[in-house]
Amino acid sequence: MLKLTKKADYGLMALKYLAExxxxxxxxxxxxxDAYGIPAQLLAKILQLLTKNGLLRSHAGMNGxxxxxxxxxxxxxxxxxxxxxGPFFITSCTKGAKSCELTPSCTIKEPxxxxxxxxxxxxxxxxxxxxxxxxxPVGRAREANRLVxxxx
Amino acid sequence: MLKLTKKADYGLMALKYLAExxxxxxxxxxxxxDAYGIPAQLLAKILQLLTKNGLLRSHAGMNGxxxxxxxxxxxxxxxxxxxxxGPFFITSCTKGAKSCELTPSCTIKEPxxxxxxxxxxxxxxxxxxxxxxxxxPVGRAREANRLVxxxx
DNA sequence: TGAAATCCCGACAGAAATGGTCGTATACTG
DNA sequence: CAGTATACGACCATTTCTGTCGGGATTTCA
Numbered sequence: 001m002l003k004l005t006k007k008a009d010y011g012l013m014a015l016k017y018l019a020e021x022x023x024x025x026x027x028x029x030x031x032x033x034d035a036y037g038i039p040a041q042l043l044a045k046i047l048q049l050l051t052k053n054g055l056l057r058s059h060a061g062m063n064g065x066x067x068x069x070x071x072x073x074x075x076x077x078x079x080x081x082x083x084x085x086g087p088f089f090i091t092s093c094t095k096g097a098k099s100c101e102l103t104p105s106c107t108i109k110e111p112x113x114x115x116x117x118x119x120x121x122x123x124x125x126x127x128x129x130x131x132x133x134x135x136x137p138v139g140r141a142r143e144a145n146r147l148v149x150x151x152x
Numbered sequence: 153m154l155k156l157t158k159k160a161d162y163g164l165m166a167l168k169y170l171a172e173x174x175x176x177x178x179x180x181x182x183x184x185x186d187a188y189g190i191p192a193q194l195l196a197k198i199l200q201l202l203t204k205n206g207l208l209r210s211h212a213g214m215n216g217x218x219x220x221x222x223x224x225x226x227x228x229x230x231x232x233x234x235x236x237x238g239p240f241f242i243t244s245c246t247k248g249a250k251s252c253e254l255t256p257s258c259t260i261k262e263p264x265x266x267x268x269x270x271x272x273x274x275x276x277x278x279x280x281x282x283x284x285x286x287x288x289p290v291g292r293a294r295e296a297n298r299l300v301x302x303x304x
Numbered sequence: 305t306g307a308a309a310t311c312c313c314g315a316c317a318g319a320a321a322t323g324g325t326c327g328t329a330t331a332c333t334g
Numbered sequence: 335c336a337g338t339a340t341a342c343g344a345c346c347a348t349t350t351c352t353g354t355c356g357g358g359a360t361t362t363c364a
Contacts, residue, residue, distance in 0.1 A: 002154055002233070002240045002271070004264075005351065012264075028310065042353055048312060060311040061361025077267075081154070088154045111283050112156075112164075115229075115274055118300070119154070122270050131263050148270070148300045158323065180339065194324055200341060212340045213332025 008081045010038050011046045012131060015055070015080060019072035019132040026058075026065030046084060053083035072129035078120060080128070089116055121148050160233045162190050163198045164283060167207070167232060171224035171284040178210075178217035198236060205235035224281035230272060232280070241268055273300050 004012075014032045021027060029047050033040035047066050051058045055075055056066045068075065081088065125148070156164075166184045173179060181199050185192035199218050203210045207227055208218045220227065233240065277300070 002156065002237075004154065007352080030310085039353060041355080044311075045313080045353095051311090058311060059361080060309080060359080062309045062363070064310050064361065066311090085154075111278070115278060118274050119271050122267055122300075126263070126267060148274075157321090182339085191324060193326080196340075197324095197342085203340085210340060211332080212330075212338080214334075214338050216332065216339050218340090 004081065005085055007042070007046055008084045010036075010043055011050060011080050011084045012077060012128075013038070014043060014047060014066075015050070015068065015072075015075065015128045016131045018056075018066065018068050019128045020134075024067075026063070026067045028065035031065070050080065050083055053079070055079060055083060068128070072132060073127045075128045076124045077126040077128070077131070078123035081123065088120075089113075118148055156233065157237055159194070159198055160236045162188075162195055163202060163232050163236045164229060164280075165190070166195060166199060166218075167202070167220065167224075167227065167280045168283045170208075170218065170220050171280045172286075176219075178215065178219045180217035183217065202232065202235055205231070207231060207235060220280070224284060225279045227280045228276045229278040229280070229283070230275035233275060240272075241265075270300055 013036055017032050017035055018027060029044040030040050032038075032047075033043040047056060047058070050056045051066065055069055057069045058064070058066050165188055169184050169187055170179060181196040182192045184190075184199075185195040199208060199210070202208045203218065207221055209221045210216070210218050
């Protein structure tokens with residue numbers, strides 16, 4: 001529960017991999033899949049999704065493949081997850097759509113919607129660059145804390 | 153994705169309902185289920201789980217039922233979700249268990265584990281009392297913001 | 305121009321998680 | 335003892351997730 005799907009995981013891993021190889025113009029789905037031992041065809045579809053959503057640029061033909069459409073710092077984990085798994089909501093029903101099908105009194109949702117927003121905020125504050133591993137000076141200084149506020 | 157299961161939803165709703173009826177000594181699973189239109193037998197099992205995990209006290213026999221084991225402010229949404237759906241992790245694999253089965257280089261997990269902790273923190277900071285609806289003076293003053301910090 | 309590499313995409317099958325039901329046993333009340 | 339409840343295990347139905355297959359389109363390069 002409250003778990004990322006494997007697809008989203010794969011997507012994040014792939015973007016991370018691409019971010020770590022900026023020197024190359026493009027990497028094929030197969031290359032990335034092999035690097036992590038992910039089913040190639042599955043990853044291919046995921047990358048296609050990410051392309052359709054503007055997170056990647058793709059190029060067919062020999063030496064083709066995928067590359068980040070933007071700087072790794074400008075792509076958030078939230079976007080990736082959203083592109084792959086669609087809009088997410090903590091609660092099954094959300095007032096957004098056709099409000100709650102359960103009896104009128106499904107009042108628990110409103111507070112949880114705030115939790116939902118908070119989590120989304122956290123995910124939005126994480127970029128692919130944050131996930132990638134770059135050399136860091138020993139005794140590396142970590143970035144400043146991010147503060148997320150939650151109002152009930 | 154990243155969605156609460158219906159069971160967890162039901163559990164939260166039920167606890168909320170119990171919190172809103174402190175005058176009664178106990179409410180039966182059926183009463184709560186009827187109040188929300190939830191399948192009674194399913195809710196029963198959920199309440200049993202919550203009882204086993206120490207969040208509720210149960211009492212069989214006539215006028216029996218369930219009651220909060222503690223003050224509503226002392227029961228967090230996290231506990232409820234955890235009791236119902238088991239430990240949750242954002243990532244499929246977690247170094248906790250038997251580390252990642254994927255190729256060694258599943259390094260994305262470490263940053264995500266922090267996200268996981270942050271979300272858990274948010275959930276822990278929400279109590280059943282927060283979910284319940286109590287009369288509030290018009291122009292009600294909401295509680296102070298909660299700040300959650302995320303370090304990458 | 306043709307072969308190879310690569311992306312694109314819809315359909316589908318197997319597996320797993322989830323939601324929900326049933327039946328029975330057990331405990332408490334009056 | 336009869337009625338009301340909880341306790342619990344087995345089971346099934348449905349949905350969601352993962353992964354595969356097959357055919358088609360695009361680009362490169364010899």
